[in-house]
Amino acid sequence: MIKSAEIYSFHASLSGGMFITKGGAITQCFKMENPPPYLLDENRLILRQCEIERALRFMPENSYYHKQDVYLKRYYKPGQHFKGETFLERAEMEHLNNRLYLEHTCFICFTLNGLESLTAAYEKNPLSYSNSLVGRDKNRLAEFLDAVEGVVTVLRNLYSTSIIELTEEEVKKHITDYVNGFPGDNGLYDVYCGEHLSIGEARGAFFALCDEYSLPNSIPSIVEDNSLPQANASLHIAPFEVFGLNLRANHVFNQIIYFSGHQKMKDSLQNSIDEHKRNRYWAKEIEFKAKQLEELQQEIIFSDAFLCKAHFSLQVWDKELEVLEKAKDRIRELFKLQSISYYQPSYEGLENIFIGSVIGRENKLAASYFFPIELGTAVCLGVNNSTYKDDEDGLLFNDRLFQIPIRVDLWDEKKVRIPARNSLKIASTGAGKSVGGLSDVAQELQQGYRNVVVEFGRVFYILTKLYPEKTLHIDYDGNSPLGINPFLLKEGLTPDKISMLTAFVLKLWRSKEIIEDTKQYISVTKIIQDYYESSPQAPSFPDFYSYVKDNYREIITRREIEDDPDYFNLKSFIHICSVYMPGGIYENVCKVNSNEDLVTGKDLIVFELTKIKKDPFLVTILLTIIYDVVENKILSDRSIRGKLYLDEYAETATIKDNFSGEDVHSTVAFFYQKLRKENGAICAIIQSPAQLPAGHFTDGIIANTQLLMVHPTTETVYNDIVTKFQITNKAHIELMKSIRNDFSCEKPYSEMFIRFQDHYAVVVRLELSKPRFLAFQSDGKIWKYLTDYQDVTGYTMERAIEDYLKSNNNQL
Structure with a gap:
């Protein structure tokens, strides 16, 4: 039994995240934010690994690089995204409440060991301890701090990565939390290292890689990512990424690299070769080993490999024994799939590995638990992804990992990713484009946007009935006044x-x-x-x-x-x-009629033009008139955000008046150019770029599109998108082709690829609560039931949805 206080590494603070450990070493700690899943393609991942290796080569002798990735089970609380002010918001809050997800924090820590005069120098004068170090220690400390600064600079410049130094309070809190099993209650617990690890009420285990024989003869630096449903796309991850976010358990992955001295290790390898050669006649195994070592030596010389020592460990724990055993079984399976053997310690071995995994106590880890390895290989055996992070502003979708809400900024007022926000939404029939459009418009309505929708199919009808005080649905048939002047x-x-x-x-x-x-x-x-x-x-x-x-x-x-x-x-x-x-x-x-008064004060106006789409001239005239509404509702007040949506635009893109030569497509091309320059946006919804007429108007629309949103479609359409938008970013192409819908799983969802020009891309999911699913019906029996029910009873659409669920035992 060990008291947790005995395991802490913190002895004295120096500055920020730098402190003196109990063992007389000096440690500096940082927190790193990594790219979200599926964003790093093959080239970016290889470049990332090469850059980290290049930076770590300058770490001084007798120093440690410790990357500690912490994954904690959490239960989603809707208050962080929803206010509960509307019927649909309250439905989503109930639907998502207490959903399980993993919280990930990545710590990067550097430790310099063997400063013999450090403790005495600090006790003599804490404010100028470095001046009191002996000459050799002073030089080593300066070399260490320069190396750390160099590594941090490289990490900070990696794609979609940020790194900040921890404060003294953050360092102390993390060490305390780690040693006490992240209890969440600020409690201090005894640690028991027997057949298993026990911290308070939680039980745990370690899986460690402690020698080179744990690994197969060859280790790829990247492997294919099989965490998603099969798609015609090739995504890649590092080999040990499987021990990251896809391992749904409380766990910590430790990647500890010890720099014992590259030249020392090369000399040691040469001595080992010489010794095996001298004794090669004693046994064939010795002769074989001598040959292996010589091949390794030649490989190191040829590839300019840098030698180091490494230790990897995976700690997993839970208060529920059954849950823990399932997690351990999954870990064993993952190791087996990669032909990797592991050491599962107990008693003294467990105690040593647990204490040696505490930030700043790496020098307590027994030398026998480190093994020689090329630095490049050691770097590849780390994890590179963090969880999705919310933008400061934006619309809510579901992330691709746990399907908890994630906020994505499609407006980008600060112009961080895009200079404007015109969009094109592409999806095959049934792929989710109508639901995606409804979700966007419903959220924008709540956020105070002023939107105008032109549609040919009554997709937005139920949504307007949910918010009658804010919306107006005009079903124009040509026989009644439009009411726009x-x-x-x-x-x-x-x-x-x-x-x-x-x-x-x-x-x-x-x-x-x-x-x-x-x-x-x-x-x-x-x-x-x-x-x-x-x-x-x-x-x-x-x-x-x-x-x-x-x-x-x-x-x-x-x-x-x-x-x-x-x-x-x-x-x-x-x-x-x-x-x-x-x-x-x-x-x-x-x-002119009284409709003009109805338009005034509405935040969402929907023009349903299905009944007149066979009259090309009338459609072109109405679009011009509708643009006047756009001018008055969206562009007249630059402090208010607004959009023009064109649903099922492909149905009207080819409409042309034979007398005047006026056509819909040229009008829409004008909208794309005009709204791009104003504080507004336009979104056309189509099934394929091939539906747009060839010519300079289509070229203009694409040139004035900053946001590309794609739902699952066919390979032909994907290729059309790549060609039309001239996408050369391979990572974006593979990410787009990886999207899939799954309407038969436990949590049915649709997926959407969002591309912010060439600067950024992400895939999000859209999962609907039952009330939201009903509200987003665009046709079919349910749509007819809800609209007829409201017409007959006079009830609100909210009441119609609730009554439908009650009458069907809360089933869809």
Whole structure:
């Protein structure tokens, strides 16, 4: 039985994370954040390993590099992501409460051993202890601190990695927590090292690699990652990454490298070779070993390998014995799969390895538990991934490991990853694009975004019924007034507004020759200015039409417009645009009604255009009118975030009016360019890039897209995406192709690949609680039941969802 206080390494603080250990060594501690899982491709992983090895070569003799990865079981508490202010939020909080996940912390510690004058120098003068060291110790300390600084600089510059020095309080807390088995209650416990490890109520075990014969003859620096469902992608990890986040248990992985001196180890190897050669005739085994050692020596010379000694250990523990045994079985299985043998210590061996694994007490680890190894190989036998980390701001998804919420910043106001936030969402039918869009819009609605959605399928209908006070759903059929009046000014007649109204009038005029005529364009601009200077009481296109018809002669005189059809064709204007006047076929397009008041004050407006999609001209006109809503709702106030969503955009991308030549795709391309320059964004949802018409408009949309979001699709579509977006980043391509949906597992989910241009990429999951699943229905029997139920009963959509679950025994 050992009292935990006897195991602590901390003796005296020097500065920050640097302290003197009880054994008279000096240790400096850091905390490192590593890349999230699946982000490091083959090249990045190899480069990472090479950079770490290069830096560690400068560690001085008789020093240690100790990387300690701590994984603790935790139970998710929704309060860190949700406020519970809405029906859907409360449903998610209940669904995710107490979900098991692992918390990971990576500690990097450097220890210099053998400073004989250190303790005395510190006791003499703690503030200037280094001045009191003997000359040799002073030089060794300076060499050690320079080496540590060099290693930390290299680590800090690794891809998606950060490292900070611990404070004195953080060092003490970690050592105390480690020695006491991370109890979480600040308790101090006795440690028992017998057949098994016992700390308080917890039992544990160690699995250690203590000699070179534990490892197979050859060890790859990287292996394929098989932690995900099979996909047509190749992801890679380091061999021991399996002992990291995918081992779902309380555990600590220790990677301890001891620098006993490269040249000393080379000399020792030569002596061993000479001794085996002298005795090779005594037994064939000795002759064989001599040959092996000579081959190793040649390999070291050829590859410029750096020699060191290493020790690896995996500590696992739990308060529940059954859970512990399952974890131990899993560890044994993982070692077996890699043809690695291990030592499972007890009694004295267990005590020595446990104490020697405490930060700063590496010199207590018996020399027999270290084995000679090439530094490059020792570095490869570490873990490189940390858990997913929340962005400061953003939308919530589920991570790929434990399916707990993770916040991803798709807006990126500080422009850390992208300069703007236009997006393209790509997915095959049934892959989850509608659910993904609904999830985004629902969260943005709660965060105060002002969004406009144009759809062809009533996907957003139920969502708008959940938040009737904030939303408006306009199902336009052409037979009732749309209720949007572009002629209604909110901030005066600005140059931008004049340009927009001129383009709008020319579109209504529907004559390609006139639209492309500069003289006609200038004349319309002047006439619009004249119209507003007349101070119209109720400005609208019908009123504008009547004003031009009744006052044409006076207008052209005041505005110095030639009385010539080449400058303004009055007969053509009156004839063609009469269809928007009372009795005309398109009178409801420009007719003003009370809907204008309904639009005001809404944060989400959904335009359902399914019933008119067979009328190309009407669709193009409505998109222009809708853009006026975008201008007023999204772009007019730069302090408010807003987006325009185009659901099932491929259905309308090829729509073109044969008379005017106006087409939807050119209008959308304009939106992508315009919104990119403003404090807004646009997201088009399609099934494949191949659905977009070839040409400069599509090229413009892709050039003005900063966020690419892909749901699982076919290999053909993946290849189209790579080609269209000219993706050369192999890591991003493999990550994209690794995504899979699983709707039949215990926690059904869909996956989405998000690419922030070439700077960053991540895969997230989307898991729905039952109420959220119902709220995100876009068609089918459940959708019909909920909409009919609400229409018949008059209940809220929230009540309709709750009643549905009750009537089906909480089953979907």
